[in-house]
Amino acid sequence: MKLRLGLPKGSLQEATFQLFKQAGFDLTVRARSYFPAVNDPELEVVLMRAQEIPRYVNEGVLDAGLSGLDWILENEADVVEVSDLVYAKSTSNPIKLVIAVAKDSNITNISDLNGKRIATELVRVTQKYLQDNAVEANIEYSYGATEVKVPDLVDAIADITETGSSLKANNLRVIATILESTTKLHANKTAWQDPWKKEKLQNLSVLLQGALRARSKVGLKMNVPGEQLEAILDVLPAMKHPTISQLVHSDWVAVEVILEDKQVRDLIPALKKAGAQDIIEYPLTKVIP
Secondary structure (H helix, E strand, O other): OOOEEEEEOOOOOOHHHHHHHHHHOOOOOOOOOOEEOOOOOOOEEEEEOOOHHHHHHOOOOOOEEEEHHHHHHHHHOOOEEEEEEEEOOOOOEEEEEEEEEOOOOOOOOOHHHHEEEEEEOOOHHHHHHHHHHHOOOOOOOOOOOOOHOOOOOEEEEEEEOOOOOOHOOOOEEEEEEEEEEOOOEEHHHHHHHHHHHHHHHHHHHHHHHHHHOOOEEEEEEEEEEEEHHHHHHOOOOOOOOOOEEOOOOOEEEEEEEEEEEEHHHHHHHHHOOOOOOEEEEEEOOOOOO
């Protein structure tokens, strides 16, 4: 049996391939190919635009796929959310769908958009947001380069932003956030009712989430004289439970702990000062609670 899985081609492709590799799945694809090879004979992977994946999952062409919540809503796809995978092209943060106008525009809030022209790739989502806020505007589909259309072609845009740098570069100002979106592993309802496919998806979810969880953490190992152990434990952050093991034929112990990587820079000198020796920092591949 095989699970037919849609993965995003384009801006999210590299980040997705890196995530899958960290989870244990090696994906290789030739130029112009849409069918990557994968080191799991139970997976059949298809590359396509993230915008289309939820529709094909909803229709059963794909058993499951990875795409943003924004595109699931835009396609009005009735799918099962298997897991929330918080990663994007450049960061590990959610992306935002925002309404933006020119910096010098007299439009300051969404009520000012009544009767205005708005360009976006997410027409349905934008329409619903404006309707919920009693705003009537002319919304048109944008085929790309959306930021450059303000103010000469349209009055405002509804566009995805990850860091906000592109909006700033085009002298745009955000007046509203429509939604925050993360990548979703989502499944066709019929596929989800299949016991084998459901278990395969759940296992895939555990590995992908474990890989994401590991990205912000590192491991620390150190050797500690027995009489200094309490001092070392006082230095380690609260709510952490290190593994402590006795060294053979010695009154020293080995201490190992998993920490947020941002803590380590200040922690290592403090541990050294408290008596720890042979301190080793190592990266993690997966963290499974």
